[in-house]
Amino acid sequence: MRNIALIVSYDGTDYYGFQSQPGGNTIQDALEQAVYLLTGEHSSVFGSGRTDGGVHARCQVVNFLTESTIPIERWALALNTRLPDDIVVQSVYLVPDSFHARHDALSKTYRYSINCNRIPDLFRRRYEFHHPTPLDFAAMEEGLTHLIGEHDFTSFTSPLSTKRSHVRTILKAKIHVEKESESRLTYPDYGYGRSWDERYHPGRQRGTVHMYVTGTGFLYNMVRIIAGTLIQVGEGKRKPSDMASILAACNRKKAGPTAVPHGLSLWEVEYEAITAIRQGSGES
Template structure:
């Protein structure tokens, strides 16, 4: 038996999220079907990040087990001929059977994009949140930087989310980048709670609009209460940029 790792990119617009579920088509279900057709047996992938409906990815990770002897780096090409245009595998490689994409130390990177202009741009409607109001960029940047380090992010966990063993996460970097009318909230951490990045983005936007006081992010963190934070930003502005596995990367590089 072999374990193959896939790096998967997708436009989440037409899917009910990543994870297989009974109420609609998902990215994982579509990938499973293509893999089962390719391998000639039922394949069930294990995904690293269960992105929500409408959320996009450039580098989600999934693994599957197979007896098929195709070279590992060829799976991506064979799969892409069977996948729809809005889901494509970016890379494939063989990994040890003990490698698990969720129960392994990770570094995850997300971006939330905001188009800040007076009129919407229809070409960006599927992957960028349109905001017409003036925004205080300095206050937003201060709020973004405030979450760097290890904190209890209970205030930024979706209400009713399944209980986590710990709501403490470490954020390695967090910033707002401005390129013309496009603002990008980019955050890198060792893990994220359910809806955490979208709630952070929504809170930073409220600070930028002046609906929450400038400098209030630290108080919101310390409250450890979802009611203290801002709204959950819409899903379509969020993209999972990539997932790294530092403990394994040296081993993979040597092969």
């Protein structure tokens, strides 16, 4: 019996989330079906965590047990030919028998993307929330700093959360801004240009902003509620310091709305075992 880990990317638009459900149509279902078609085994696939319907992953990590002797270097191509086009196995590792994708994760990083240019990007519309008015990026960055460290994140989780404790640790949080590209298609703005923004939205900018949050664990809807609240900070409806008082309140009603799912991606998951394998093989 071998324990195999997969690094998987997926477009979650057309799925009900990662975790298997009675109604089917989940990422886990598709992966388990691909493994069955390849090996004839009904293997259970364990993910690093759940992603909701419509949420994407650049780097979801899963593991499963198999008696198959297929060489490790052949698994990615073999699985990809049996998976839908919107799910891709990026790499495969033979991991220790004790490895578990969820229990052994050292940290996870999520990215939430907001396009606040006037015109949505047709080719990235599935992966970013279009907010057609400019935002104060500096205020958003300042607001994020109040979340770093160990806190009770009750205000930033859904009332449907079933976790006994809402205490979590945020290791890093930052904002990265893509400025509006000069190569982007432009159309006449009929007077609603830069001068309009400077007059009616002083101190705010346009571009695509990516919020990255790294933590040891996350709660149900936590990153999307952080993003929804941070957008209000960027709009000037809240002060950056309000993030601290919202945390202290431990009351979901004090935070902002839950941002739409399609702007969210599971970006990176760190493991001691996989890092050791990569270093041993010379992978960067």
